[in-house]
Amino acid sequence: MKFVFGPVPSRRLGQSLGIDPVPLKTCNWNCVYCQLGRTIPLTNERREYIPREEIIAEVNQALASHTPGEIDWVTFVGSGETTLHASIGWLIRQVKSLTHLPVAVITNGSLLYLPEIRRELSPADAVLPSLDAGNARLYRKLNRPHPEVSFKRLVGGLAAFRKEYQGKLWVEVMLVRGLNDSGPALIEIAAALKEIQPDEVHILQPDRPPVETWVQPPDEEGLIRAMSILGNIARVVHPAEGSFDLSGSESVVDAIVSIITRHPMREDELQRTLDKWTSGQTDAALKQLASSGRAQVVERYGVRFWSATPAHFPNKVQSQRTKID
Ligand code: SF4
Secondary structure (H helix, E strand, O other), X not given: OOOEEEEEEEOOOEEEEEEOOOOOOOOOOOOOOOOOOOOOOOOOOOEOOOOHHHHHXXXXXXXXXXXXXXXXXXXXXXXXXXXXXXXXXXXXXXXXXXXXXXXXXXXXXXXXXXXXXXXXXXXXXXXXXXXXXXXXXXXXHHHOOOOOOOHHHHHHHHHHHXXXXXXXXXXXXXXXXXXXXXXXXXXXXXXXXXXXXXXEEEEEXXXXXXXXXXXOOOOHHHHHHHHHHHOOOEEEOOXXXXXXXXXXXXXXXXXXXXXXXXXXXXXXXXXXXXOOOOHHHHHHHHHHHHHOOOOEEEEEOOEEEEEOOOOOOOOHHHHHHOOOO
């Protein structure tokens, strides 16, 4: 399957069947922490990037091949921005008509200022937008957005959506050390959250390789500070441990590619996940993938991650050159 994957383990959504409605890095942001490489070029164009019937045919097939207890949520989660698919509303409604499972949409939230996007997302059971900054300057530095999706539009759109939306609104805040984990930065995020009134705030930290070499996860103090400033609806969400569905993978190479295309992983984590093969088989498969160019090692904070994302991860010099101060 090309557009549907999993179920994969998720701390908040249990075993989550993923639907990826846009091609890799079709995005109107270029976040410094993105695990999928740089967004080149940025796009803010809404289009039917993938024929909607093809996506629904795969959803149907995936639902039919799993017993009800094997999937907890069906989640739209892109290799880019999910709401850039022009038929996102139609896709959500179709999935709702196919299953009683709850449907979640992970989005950066930048297009929620548009009334039609708010209407299209309204049938979802949970919407998880991002808010990593409490002012326009930090937003530009962290999320590096397309010029049409301003900070004012982001916060205004989230607040407008909250007023209309009946489902769960869980705002995600990705903490980056030295950027948005200071007291003043968190106080500004808290002020924006007060305007938005989400049901929950999920504090995340980069646990996959960030695109920029200088991005660091927050330290313990930063996490505690975020918890205390963002209020009692905020909680830290740690990465989930659990099993990946590898039933569609015929070989260890297929299994590795199916995981690390969307979820770059540490080598030891990959070995654990692929325990139905020996570590020798996994090592040999990784070597083969690296020599054929289908996978690359991305080194961040002294950790080697494997990624099969055909996107650009800059080296230290390139990364520093584009840093916005
Ligand atoms: S993290 Fe998400 S919103 Fe940010 S650049 Fe990557 S795909 Fe786009």
